[in-house]
Structures are given as C-alpha cells and as structure tokens.
Amino acid sequence: MPKLVLLVEDKTEEIEKAKAALAEVGFKPALARTYTEAKTIWAALGANLAGVITDLHFPEREGRDSKLPCGIAIAVQAREENVPVVICTNVNHHNCEYLWHTWVILKIPTSETKDWRWAAETLDSLIVKGDQS
Numbered sequence: 001m002p003k004l005v006l007l008v009e010d011k012t013e014e015i016e017k018a019k020a021a022l023a024e025v026g027f028k029p030a031l032a033r034t035y036t037e038a039k040t041i042w043a044a045l046g047a048n049l050a051g052v053i054t055d056l057h058f059p060e061r062e063g064r065d066s067k068l069p070c071g072i073a074i075a076v077q078a079r080e081e082n083v084p085v086v087i088c089t090n091v092n093h094h095n096c097e098y099l100w101h102t103w104v105i106l107k108i109p110t111s112e113t114k115d116w117r118w119a120a121e122t123l124d125s126l127i128v129k130g131d132q133s
Contacts, residue, residue, distance in 0.1 A: 002028035003050035005123065008038045008074055010058040014114055018053070018088070021116035025124050029053075035060045035070040042077070051123045052078045055114070056089035084126035088119035 005022065007029035009015050015031060022029050030045060032038035035058065042049065056071035071087050078085035090113055 002026050003127065004028050004030060004045065004048050006030050006032060006038060006042060006045070006049055006052045006054075008032045008035075008052070008054035008058060008071065010034065010055065014055070014116075017114070018116045018119075021120045022053070024117070025120040027051075027120060027123075034058060035073060038070075038074055049083060051084040051086070051127050053086050053088055053116075053119050053123055056087055082130075084123055084130055086119045086123045086126070088114050088116060090114050 002023075003026060005027045007015070007018055007022065009018055009031070010033045015033075019029055019031075027050070030041050030049070032041050038054070052074060054071040054074045056069055058070050060070055071089070075085050075087055077083075
C-alpha cells in the first residue's frame with residue numbers, strides 16, 4: 001500500500017510531475033495548493049501522513065501572493081511534529097533577497113527545474129531512517 005504524503009505545490013504543471021515521481025517511489029500524494037489548504041489537509045490526515053514534500057513559494061490562501069515563503073512554515077511544522085519533510089524548489093525565480101542565506105542553511109539545490117524524483121527519494125530515505133530509530 002502506498003505511503004500517504006502531503007504534497008504542497010501551486011503550479012499545475014509541477015503537480016503532474018510531482019505526482020508521477022511520487023508514484024514511482026511508492027507514495028500517494030494528498031495535494032494542497034496553498035498554506036491554508038495544507039494546514040486543513042494536515043489536520044484531517046494527522047498521523048496517517050508519512051511525510052511532506054513542499055515547494056518553497058506558494059500563496060497563503062487562494063488569490064494571494066505566491067512569492068511568500070510559506071514552505072518554510074510547513075517545514076517548521078513538520079519538524080515540530082517529527083514528520084519527515086523535503087523542500088523541493090527551483091532557483092530563486094521570485095528574486096527574494098533572503099534566499100541567499102536560506103539556500104546555504106537548508107542545502108536547497110539550486111537548479112532551474114524542480115527535481116521531484118530527488119525529493120521523493122530523499123523523503124523515502126528520511127522515512128526509512130525514522131522507522132529504524
């Protein structure tokens with residue numbers, strides 16, 4: 001049975017790529033496009049979530065600015081709740097000055113495209129490590 005993961009991504013073309021990569025690794029995604037949706041889905045699924053893969057920039061709620069780094073809030077919640085989390089993003093297409101430091105601290109790959117396969121495999125490895133400790 002596939003492991004259930006929260007996928008947070010607002011762009012339709014990226015969602016399709018992410019779903020395919022997650023399925024290849026054995027995950028079933030619960031999709032959220034905004035921070036508000038992610039919080040609602042997380043609350044509903046709770047302990048059934050094996051992990052989280054999130055974009056870095058997406059809107060807080062429908063119709064809001066997609067330049068907000070809501071992915072950081074999702075990652076913080078995941079760490080506080082001991083849920084494995086991976087941030088999958090591409091280079092700073094939003095031109096946010098704070099990202100210079102964020103990339104270094106979080107070791108976010110600086111690629112032109114989002115590597116969903118890498119994100120899914122990394123999340124799977126974090127889940128396996130968690131099961132062994």
